[in-house]
Amino acid sequence: MEPQIDVVGIGNAIVDVISTVTAGFIDDHGLVKGAMTLIDADRATSLYELMPPGIESSGGSAANTVVGLVSLGGRAAYVGKVRDDQLGAVFVHDLRAAGVAFDVVPGTDGPPTARCLIQVTPDAERTMNTFLGKSVDLAPDDVDEEVVASAAVTYCEGYLWDAEVAKAAMRRAMDIAHAGGRKVSLTLSDSFCVDRHRDEWLDLLTDRVDLVFANEAEICSLFRTDDFAAASRWIRDMVEVSALTRSASGSVVVAGDDTWMVPAAEVDRVVDATGAGDLYAAGFLYGISHGADPEQCARLGGLAAAEVISHIGARPRQSLSSLIH
Amino acid sequence: MEPQIDVVGIGNAIVDVISTVTAGFIDDHGLVKGAMTLIDADRATSLYELMPPGIESSGGSAANTVVGLVSLGGRAAYVGKVRDDQLGAVFVHDLRAAGVAFDVVPGTDGPPTARCLIQVTPDAERTMNTFLGKSVDLAPDDVDEEVVASAAVTYCEGYLWDAEVAKAAMRRAMDIAHAGGRKVSLTLSDSFCVDRHRDEWLDLLTDRVDLVFANEAEICSLFRTDDFAAASRWIRDMVEVSALTRSASGSVVVAGDDTWMVPAAEVDRVVDATGAGDLYAAGFLYGISHGADPEQCARLGGLAAAEVISHIGARPRQSLSSLIH
Numbered sequence: 001m002e003p004q005i006d007v008v009g010i011g012n013a014i015v016d017v018i019s020t021v022t023a024g025f026i027d028d029h030g031l032v033k034g035a036m037t038l039i040d041a042d043r044a045t046s047l048y049e050l051m052p053p054g055i056e057s058s059g060g061s062a063a064n065t066v067v068g069l070v071s072l073g074g075r076a077a078y079v080g081k082v083r084d085d086q087l088g089a090v091f092v093h094d095l096r097a098a099g100v101a102f103d104v105v106p107g108t109d110g111p112p113t114a115r116c117l118i119q120v121t122p123d124a125e126r127t128m129n130t131f132l133g134k135s136v137d138l139a140p141d142d143v144d145e146e147v148v149a150s151a152a153v154t155y156c157e158g159y160l161w162d163a164e165v166a167k168a169a170m171r172r173a174m175d176i177a178h179a180g181g182r183k184v185s186l187t188l189s190d191s192f193c194v195d196r197h198r199d200e201w202l203d204l205l206t207d208r209v210d211l212v213f214a215n216e217a218e219i220c221s222l223f224r225t226d227d228f229a230a231a232s233r234w235i236r237d238m239v240e241v242s243a244l245t246r247s248a249s250g251s252v253v254v255a256g257d258d259t260w261m262v263p264a265a266e267v268d269r270v271v272d273a274t275g276a277g278d279l280y281a282a283g284f285l286y287g288i289s290h291g292a293d294p295e296q297c298a299r300l301g302g303l304a305a306a307e308v309i310s311h312i313g314a315r316p317r318q319s320l321s322s323l324i325h
Numbered sequence: 326m327e328p329q330i331d332v333v334g335i336g337n338a339i340v341d342v343i344s345t346v347t348a349g350f351i352d353d354h355g356l357v358k359g360a361m362t363l364i365d366a367d368r369a370t371s372l373y374e375l376m377p378p379g380i381e382s383s384g385g386s387a388a389n390t391v392v393g394l395v396s397l398g399g400r401a402a403y404v405g406k407v408r409d410d411q412l413g414a415v416f417v418h419d420l421r422a423a424g425v426a427f428d429v430v431p432g433t434d435g436p437p438t439a440r441c442l443i444q445v446t447p448d449a450e451r452t453m454n455t456f457l458g459k460s461v462d463l464a465p466d467d468v469d470e471e472v473v474a475s476a477a478v479t480y481c482e483g484y485l486w487d488a489e490v491a492k493a494a495m496r497r498a499m500d501i502a503h504a505g506g507r508k509v510s511l512t513l514s515d516s517f518c519v520d521r522h523r524d525e526w527l528d529l530l531t532d533r534v535d536l537v538f539a540n541e542a543e544i545c546s547l548f549r550t551d552d553f554a555a556a557s558r559w560i561r562d563m564v565e566v567s568a569l570t571r572s573a574s575g576s577v578v579v580a581g582d583d584t585w586m587v588p589a590a591e592v593d594r595v596v597d598a599t600g601a602g603d604l605y606a607a608g609f610l611y612g613i614s615h616g617a618d619p620e621q622c623a624r625l626g627g628l629a630a631a632e633v634i635s636h637i638g639a640r641p642r643q644s645l646s647s648l649i650h
Contacts, residue, residue, distance in 0.1 A: 017415075020642070048418060049418070049422075051418075051422060052422050052423075053383065053392070053418070053419040053420075053422045053423045053640060054418075054419065054422075055380050055381065055382045055638065056380065056381035056382070056415060057380045057381070058378065067378070085410075085411055086410055086411040086412050086437070087411050090342075090381060093373060093374070093376075093378070093379075094378040094379065095378075097374075097376060097377050097378045097379075098377075098378050112411070313380065315378060317345070
């Protein structure tokens with residue numbers, strides 16, 4: 001059967017709290033610049049108290065990706081877990097209002113909706129501190145078989161691997177996708193996240209993933225190397241298609257014996273790097289589902305990423321489809 | 326005794342939910358463009374469902390003003406009421422993190438924290454729809470006598486006049502201020518708001534207000550006239566100092582026999598008019614409390630307003646003090 005939608009994204013359902021800070025703020029409070037650090041409820045409270053005034057904007061890596069995909073003209077669904085609280089309502093609203101199908105029932109007990117405290121420094125780098133809250137209670141039962149089977153690609157967020165029950169949900173989604181002859185994609189999410197799950201992911205990539213997204217730090221971390229060329233050789237043998245991003249240097253796609261190197265799209269001024277990788281994946285997946293070749297896919301990824309880093313927040317501010325047509 | 330702070334602001338404690346919409350959205354959903362319309366909880370839910378994805382940013386007219394004042398280098402406190410919910414926590418955080426003293430205890434029952442659903446159209450005009458929620462439960466007991474007595478100016482938001490108990494709180498604050506030899510300032514807030522309270526406000530302005538802020542539509546509505554010159558003559562006789570704003574045409578200050586006409590500050594591109602009046606008041610009040618003459622006060626108001634309309638959201642994104650020094 002033909003897929004009804006292009007991509008179903010599975011990830012941590014998170015609301016971002018974004019503040020602009022000085023470079024000194026990162027050092028003064030022992031934050032890990034440029035990384036995603038997991039924090040507990042107490043740390044979330046104490047760190048928030050230290051932060052300057054902020055804005056709240058729906059986030060979550062895979063959620064950003066499916067919103068970007070719909071903005072490009074694609075069809076998408078999302079699987080993730082919020083609480084029935086105010087931030088949960090914001091997350092649900094923003095996803096549905098963007099045109100993403102999202103029907104997972106919000107939890108009625110347990111921790112509040114996840115939030116990510118993001119500090120944007122003057123160099124436009126973002127430092128993320130995530131309180132996972134309710135998002136890690138995503139259970140296998142929350143994965144709707146019909147939704148996953150209807151999607152050409154099931155796109156999974158590496159971040160979700162930090163919780164056992166959510167991991168089980170993701171494995172179930174991968175099984176459903178492959179049973180239906182669909183493709184499975186994984187983003188490695190963060191180099192520290194790779195470090196936490198290296199062995200499992202090496203098996204997972206070999207056995208269950210058809211398309212992997214990773215930036216330079218992540219793919220190097222996966223193979224415990226500083227040599228990007230070596231890492232891209234190794235991943236080539238494990239996964240059908242690998243899209244490897246290198247920030248301002250663009251991206252490299254390796255598939256079978258082929259390699260494409262694609263420059264980054266031009267940006268007038270980089271304001272906030274939050275969501276760059278998520279939107280690259282959005283563009284790439286849009287290309288995949290519309291029959292583009294890998295080079296075109298990488299260019300679409302670069303265009304979508306360029307839009308999102310030109311302003312604060314990880315969701316597109318303008319119709320991405322108008323940028324590519 | 327010398328005042329310990331420059332301004333205490335009293336107003337509706339509100340979190341803004343801001344979406345960019347097409348011009349057609351305003352017409353299609355029967356919204357009153359450029360105005361502030363009060364909505365109930367059901368309408369807030371149904372209108373939110375219709376809105377595109379948004380961002381959340383702390384707002385509230387007087388709260389925006391005191392944040393602007395602190396950003397300019399002044400000292401400020403705030404009096405307003407939130408619930409002990411997630412949006413209330415956001416509001417409290419953003420105010421305190423901005424350096425505003427804010428000690429009113431959040432309510433533990435009743436409606437949720439107020440929110441304002443704001444649609445920004447391509448012409449940068451904002452249309453506001455406010456669900457007042459907990460903010461109207463501000464009671465006379467929430468007004469700390471010591472805080473009000475310590476402020477050179479007590480700045481009241483006309484919007485707050487829509488609720489009886491909040492009105493009583495504001496009258497109490499005015500009494501405390503005048504008993505301590507301090508000044509009282511009122512912003513007329515919105516022409517429809519003026520229409521609802523015209524008779525009361527004509528008395529209030531005559532008897533209890535030393536400094537009034539109004540835009541052209543508001544001051545004309547107050548005197549039921551289309552003639553701005555006539556309205557400015559009438560207000561001159563009622564209030565010691567009147568700062569009357571005229572959008573891109575700048576502002577007019579009338580005080581006793583004197584009149585100052587001050588052009589607006591230049592803006593590269595107006596993105597979102599939300600907060601323009603609030604930040605004008607911030608600049609003007611900063612001037613007042615730092616011994617500036619009315620023309621300088623109006624210029625400071627224009628500079629602060631210019632910053633806030635150059636981006637989305639009603640709070641300054643950069644230190645306003647760096648703009649004026």
